[in-house]
Amino acid sequence: MRVSVDRWRRAPASPWQRGAVAAVTGALPALAFPEPSLWWLAPVALVPWLLLIRSAPTGRRAAFDGWLGGAGFMLAVHHWLLPSLHVFTLVVALLLGALWLPWGLLVRRLLGGAPGRWRATAALVLVPSGWLMVELVRSWENLGGPWGLLGASQWQVPVALRLASLGGVWLVSFLIVAVNTALALLIALPAARRAAVAGVAVCAAAAGAAWAWAPLPDRTGSVRIALVQPGVVDGVGSPDARFDREEALTRKLAGRDADLIVWGESSVGTDLADRPDLQRRLTALARETGAALLVNVDAPRSDRPGIYKSSVLVGPDGPDAGRYDKMRLVPFGEYIPARSLLGWATSVGKAADEDRRRGTAPVVMTVPGAQGLRIGPLICFETAFPDMSRHLVKEGAAVLTAQSSTSTFQHSWAPEQHASLAALRAAETWRPMMHATLTGVSAVHGPRGEPVGGRLGTDSSTAAVYDVPLATGWSPYVRFGDWVVYGSVAALVLYGAAEVARSVRRPAPGPGSPPARTAHGSAARPRR
Template identity: 45%
Template sequence: MGAAGRVRRWAVRGLALLLGCLLAFAFPAPALWWLGWAGLAPLLMLFARAGSYREAGWRSSLASVGFFLTFFHWVLPQVGLLALAMAIVAGVLWVPFGLLTFRLLREPSPARVALAGIVLPSVWVSVEAVRSWQHLGGPWGLLGLTQWQVRPVLALAALGGVWLLSAVLVAANVGFAAAALPGASRAVRLAGASLAVVVAGLVLGHGLLRPDAAVTGTIRVAGVQAGVVHDAEQRFARHVDLTRTVRGHGQDLVVWGQSSMPFDPAQRPDAVSRLRQTAESVGSDVLVNVDARGTDGRIRKTTQQYGAGGLVGTYEKRRLVPFGEYVPMRSLLGGLLQDTGIADEDRAPGVEPSILRAGGVRLGPLISYESIFPDLRREVVRHGADVTVVQGSLTSFHGTWAHPVQASAEAVRAVESGRSAVLVELDGTSAAFDAQGRRLAWMPPDERGIFVVDVPIHEGSTLYVRWGDWVPATAYVITAVTLVFLGSRVLLRR
């Protein structure tokens, strides 16, 4: 290959990198949700016209690097040398997707377009499910989360969770790519356009015809978003003062954000007394969040519910943030990551879910990072939760995409679980959504004070709660069968 050919090759690879960056703008804060439907199509066309498997691998890996480093730009300053490892892992993630796109669409036919409309969404969802493992950082940046504001589309999450949303978006992108593929026959273009139209039509039809979940009552929740106060005593006092201002609002519960109490009330009788007095004065229980060393010497993050009579119930955070609250393989990685934002001491995880009660309503508590995991939300609903409540804090990422990304995901979690969701941040974007994904409250990170919201109580159970992760399971099977089939054909040829 001559110099001109090499320049062209790297120019196309650079284009793949830029298109990967652009796809990240489908997520908040830009929230260009329509990119979820069409932003992947140009990349599919680049992969299909790569000319070789090696080049398809290059293009898909660079697109992956562009997407993940753009989406996670807010965490890079916190991780130091770990950013290099993140880039390497990101570069590998989309390679199978790029290779199979090349295999299926390099010589397209209507049958291959139809097959790609099944196989490629399955591969995509399989990759998303694998990278959503809690020790790899969890399910951030899933394509289906881009549709949190599009209620007719969002309704699909009640059937198969965020995974089904991702699958239909990829299928539509496959259709758009085939319809616009250079050199494709009219039959291929028609097959691609038909695929995109049918997928979009089925999704919108389901969303528009799906009845709203039945409402059996409401619970009035007051959220306290106090902002960053570094001194422990001042932070506690700030929350108490703000809580007292909700007197007369008729709330059933007051919720503080994560780490709102940086000391253990069990070792501070005076703090317990103030919490009891505060609950009595405002006429409702107060849900605080303790981030402190317990009597056993371990640091835990704990939801604690206080009423006029004292401690009512507790929940310990079970799923911890890798590197933020514990370090995997600390003996190996701890020394390499000194002077970064990693946890200097591993927190102790809880072991089981809890159901709290306020105003006759059963509450499913979760803490910050746990809010992004669909399985934890399903679990508390199966244990009887009427409403899910998340206490969060994103103080390390103030002013970044992290705030609206976490808040917007609550809309998807609410539809998945069939339960209203409330998120209260210490510093971040607090929000509340009903079971249809309608926004009930939204408090941006620069605002301080309280918000009061009437949260509907829904009955019934979604298919996703009953069946669980059937979409990733199906995607794994389809992906495995495809790889075995293609691999056997290669071996037979040899």
């Protein structure tokens, strides 16, 4: 049965229907992320939402469609939080969805009615730019951080990883939205077909040029790094039981010539200064295996007040080889923003009863006995922040290490979503990344974002050794930073200035003037 193009242009009549359609169409891009991993859906997933917004009868309705679509996207990407935050997950989705309000207005302004060639061409730049502004604002850690950036859905696509080395995840997001905008123009506006085809061609040419001519990292040998994943420790909630399992798995690495052994987040549940026995056991493991251990302590510190999450490097001489305290905490999971206002979240879900403390600076550590190997540790969702890994590389890190635990969300999309970020950060920085977890998914990616060895799934309790390729040099993204974001800001500012100038130059309508035209090209009815 053939569906006519006119049916695609028809908008739902009822406001309730529009609201439901906006939420569903906004949620579609979530299917491109792990665990569904329908990455090929991303270039078309926004089209239904764009068509809905452009059909809005008023700017207010378009903004509302943007809000509900954004809330649908946020809820779909973070739905695995429901068992922990319950109804508060919906509240957070609605609050973050409001960031798409101005984007909805922008889409209707540029795509609504019958835009000419220049307005259609401008939409191919400005609609993606507006989307990046939403991603930029919600990337602020107090708003939840950059989890679910659209470009991150392409973590296993080699061309996208090459693009990420040029402009970070932002460039990938920009091009995805540009392709969606061009396809929406093709479907809804035959008159703008030439601009739409040109837009798709430009995006394809950019991807082709990146694949053919983008610089590649220079390989400089390899290093042997092991990941220890203890898995779920059934029936025992004690951190000591988990430590025992990790110790036993680590002992099996003796004679494997590893240079570094990485344990997951919260792998040690007591401050080592308070447990000399654990210090001795870890030091003995470093001597027995011939490799330094990077463990993660989640406990109150003895030398200062409060709970910290810390990466601690233990060498053959003890746990004084390096320490990094986590800087960016998970909202509601590790602290509650504005606790006096939002503290009620603890009564409806598993929100943090006590706020953890923040570290003050990133740290690059030199691994003892590994020929000067320097590592840049990140903890948990810090891997979602492109600027953190970029900073560590500029400070001299040769390997990025991520220590994580998604055991609370073991049977959800969360473990796969989190592990996929390692590929993107590696490709952006030309540095391999180790993603070590307690219960999976653990993974290793090389300097181009390529997978190294096998992934450790959520059903694994094991230790694995990887020959990790090293690289030198700075990628264009490390060197030039967020130039795509700055360019998008400039484009939106120029557009805003042009709109203001046009409104100033436009003469006021006088007697006998023809009626004003609406955004859809029809004559506005005079008010009675």
